[in-house]
Amino acid sequence: MDILGQFNLGFIITKLGNDLFIVDQHATDEKYNFEMLQRHTVLQSQRLIVPQCMELTASNETILVDNLDVFKKNGFDFKIEPEAPPTQRVKLVSAPASKNWTFGKDDIEEMVFMLTDSPNVMCRPTRIRMMFASRSCRKSVMIGTPLNKAEMKKIVLHMGEIEQPWSCPHGRPTMRHLFNLDMLPS
Numbered sequence: 001m002d003i004l005g006q007f008n009l010g011f012i013i014t015k016l017g018n019d020l021f022i023v024d025q026h027a028t029d030e031k032y033n034f035e036m037l038q039r040h041t042v043l044q045s046q047r048l049i050v051p052q053c054m055e056l057t058a059s060n061e062t063i064l065v066d067n068l069d070v071f072k073k074n075g076f077d078f079k080i081e082p083e084a085p086p087t088q089r090v091k092l093v094s095a096p097a098s099k100n101w102t103f104g105k106d107d108i109e110e111m112v113f114m115l116t117d118s119p120n121v122m123c124r125p126t127r128i129r130m131m132f133a134s135r136s137c138r139k140s141v142m143i144g145t146p147l148n149k150a151e152m153k154k155i156v157l158h159m160g161e162i163e164q165p166w167s168c169p170h171g172r173p174t175m176r177h178l179f180n181l182d183m184l185p186s
Contacts, residue, residue, distance in 0.1 A: 001015065003156060006152060007022065011023060012147070012152045023156060023175045028158070032162055042072075045075045045077050051092060054078075056112070076094070077093050111123060141155065
C-alpha cells in the first residue's frame with residue numbers, strides 16, 4: 001500500500017492499485033501489539049503456598065497432561081501424581097500473576113475446553129487475552145498523534161505481518177475501503 005497521508009490525526013489514507021483505504025492508526029497498532037503479546041509472551045508464575053487439587057475428569061486430566069507446555073507458556077505449573085486415583089492426579093503448584101491480574105482454576109478449565117478441540121495449539125484463556133488487549137491499547141499510538149511518513153509506513157507494514165488484521169482486540173475495525181478511483185467521473 002502506498003501512504004498518501006494522515007487524516008484528522010487519527011487515520012492513514014493509503015492506496016493499493018486504484019483503491020483508496022482509510023486505516024485507523026490506533027486500532028491497527030493496537031492489533032499488531034496484541035498479536036505480538038499473544039505470540040511471544042510467556043507469563044511469569046507465582047508459586048502457591050499450598051498446591052490445589054484440580055479435581056478434573058479423567059479425560060480432562062489427560063488433556064491437561066498432554067498439553068503441559070501450553071499451560072507453562074500461560075504461567076501455569078502442575079505437579080502430576082501418576083499413582084493417584086483418576087481425577088486426583090493433577091495439582092496446581094503455580095499460577096500466573098501480573099500486576100493486578102490473577103488467574104486460576106476457571107482459566108485452566110477454559111484452556112482444557114479449548115485444547116479438547118485443538119490439542120497442542122497455543123491458546124490463551126479469555127482473561128489473559130483481556131489483559132493483553134488492555135496492555136496493547138495503552139502502548140499503541142493514540143488518536144491525535146501526528147505521524148511522519150515513516151511512522152505511517154511502519155503501522156501499515158505491521159498490518160501485513162499479522163494473522164487477523166481486520167479489527168482491534170476490542171472489535172474496532174482497523175481499515176475501511178473508501179472507494180475505487182475508477183469510479184470517479186472523468
